[in-house]
Amino acid sequence: MSSKVRLQGTMRINDKGHLEIGGCDVVDLAASLGTPLYILDEALLRQNCRRYYQAFTGQNENDLVLYASKAFLVLAMARIIQDEGLGLDVVSGGELAIALTAGFPAEKIFLHGNNKSAAEIRYALRCGVGRIVVDNYYELELVERICGEMALKAAILLRIAPGIEAHSHSYISTGQVDSKFGFTMENGDALRAVKKALASPHFELKGVHCHIGSQILELEAFRLAGRVMMDFLAEARQRTGWTAEELDLGGGLGVYYSEGDDPPTIEEYARAVKESVADKCREHAFPRPRIIVEPGRSIVSPAGTTVYTIGSMKDIPGIRKYVAVDGGMTDNPRPALYQAKYEGIIANKAAEEAAEVVSITGRCCESGDMLIWDLPVPRVEAGDLLAIFSTGAYNYSMSSNYNALLRPAVVLVLDGKADVIVERETWGDLIRNHRLPERLL
Structure with a gap:
């Protein structure tokens, strides 16, 4: 049984046996910012932008690389794309508004x-x-x-x-x-x-x-x-x-x-x-x-990791062991939509060998809310942290409030520094736009 996974970018397993990204211990990030949590590796993100720039624009100054905003766009992302000399492809007035609010030059935006x-x-x-x-x-x-x-x-x-x-x-x-x-x-x-x-x-x-x-x-x-x-x-x-x-x-x-x-x-x-x-x-x-x-995907997907806290478990002998996390199809709908496959690691036991095979289920009231089938892991316990890799694209951007769950925070990590670039939603955010008609008061 193997628990080998491909570590990308600045990922490493530190002296504590924890997963580390951008010089930040994932266990510490989860403790301070909560879970589910999207982590974005700024060094890898910028490296991918630079490789695209060099492969196209750097070889022919007239050619142009546009980052596909639908993959992931927030104010900080727009600034990074601008820093790296790329343009933007947007598909809505909302994406255009985010880009312009970030100060992105309109002439480098395609609608x-x-x-x-x-x-x-x-x-x-x-x-x-x-x-x-x-x-x-x-x-x-x-x-x-x-x-x-x-x-x-x-x-x-x-x-x-x-x-x-x-x-x-x-x-x-x-x-x-x-x-x-x-x-x-x-x-x-x-x-x-x-x-x-x-x-x-x-x-x-x-x-x-x-x-x-x-x-x-x-x-x-x-x-x-x-x-x-x-x-x-x-x-x-x-x-x-x-x-x-x-x-x-x-x-x-x-x-x-x-x-x-x-x-x-x-x-x-x-x-x-x-x-x-x-x-x-x-x-x-x-x-x-x-x-x-x-x-879009090939720039931001490898730079993203989602961290969850493991909760309940259901072991059906000879069939399957289900391990539930505190997120699911609300923060990553791709497995349900496209049967997308992912790899992951127990972030607080990253140096340990696999001891069992489990299937990772989300917390939504849907049988189809499965994130990973048949993942080799060390012996898992409630409270362990699961990190799922390559979630930078089409996870935050497609997230929802189904079951009235809250969208996670997004943190940008670089050289040991962690900056929250999207705050975690609150229950107040969830009901901010709700209205009660006078006749129901």
């Missing part, structure tokens, strides 16, 4: 979304975002009308569905023909959208965008996306005379969550993307467009 409201579009135009990524004909007409009302010209990209089936969970595959996102290439909608955008005095059509899915572990899918999109741009030039300046290939690079995951490196991903575009530029005698990518 996405398949059903943006008129209010969000006006907000983005007033703020001067760098690009609006238009998703469908309804939105094309809506943005055009609002630009007319505001006497503005919007720099836009058109989101294209390139018909590529990425090998990931169906809920996070987005580039195929049968997708809610983008103008379909196969039936001619994408080319018609290009012609419509070019005909409008209210648009500056800078290029096109695609995103083929998330948690992709095979480079060939990214190479294919680059080739397909460049073929489309060459056809659009032939049909309209328009030469795209920008090609946004989205994000989707996978990360290590558990045994069996073997993601490409950031550098391998960058080479695959750039080489596929360069090959097609030569084939079509097409000027190389500015390449834009939108990583």
Whole structure:
């Protein structure tokens, strides 16, 4: 029985046998800040940003890396992304408001979304975002009308569905023909959208965008996306005379969550993307467009760890031992949504060998509230601390108050210093927006 797990970033097991992140003892963090607790390793986070910057922008100053805010965005995160020279991809007025409140430059923000409201579009135009990524004909007409009302010209990209089936969970595959996102290439909608955008005095059509899915572990899918999109741009030039300046290939690079995951490196991903575009530029005698990518998970996921306190246990001899923690699908819905797999360690017994195999269940009133099946651990007791790795992406951002549970705090750790960047919710926060009608008083 093995309890070996992959420690990432600044993680280590200290002299007390405790898990340590960013020079901070996880046991001490839990004692002072409570659990569940999201811990963010700032050194690893910045390292991932710098690797992306060097692989793209550092090699070609015209290329751009946008951090996909939906993975995790709070004020401190926006500041770190700005420090590291990356732009932001936002998908709502709320994400845009967080970015702008943090002082992020609007011209380095791209607004996405398949059903943006008129209010969000006006907000983005007033703020001067760098690009609006238009998703469908309804939105094309809506943005055009609002630009007319505001006497503005919007720099836009058109989101294209390139018909590529990425090998990931169906809920996070987005580039195929049968997708809610983008103008379909196969039936001619994408080319018609290009012609419509070019005909409008209210648009500056800078290029096109695609995103083929998330948690992709095979480079060939990214190479294919680059080739397909460049073929489309060459056809659009032939049909309209328009030469795209920008090609946004989205994000989707996978990360290590558990045994069996073997993601490409950031550098391998960058080479695959750039080489596929360069090959097609030569084939079509097409000027190389500015390449834009939108990583989220591969920047922040490995830098995040969630710590829980173990409570009740249920041992069914010969079948399974359930070990419950003080969080669950409210702070990490991914196992319930996507059957996502994780690894973890008992943070206060990190140096001990595994003695049993348990299944980690959350505290929600749902049989599907399971975080990890079959985790080798030392003999566990109530009060032990469980740390689950690679929870930086789509955990806090997808958290909820189901069962009226409170969202955890988020702490940023670096060189032995711990800074709370999101306070733990209180019961007062939970009911702050509730109202009692007069007739019920």
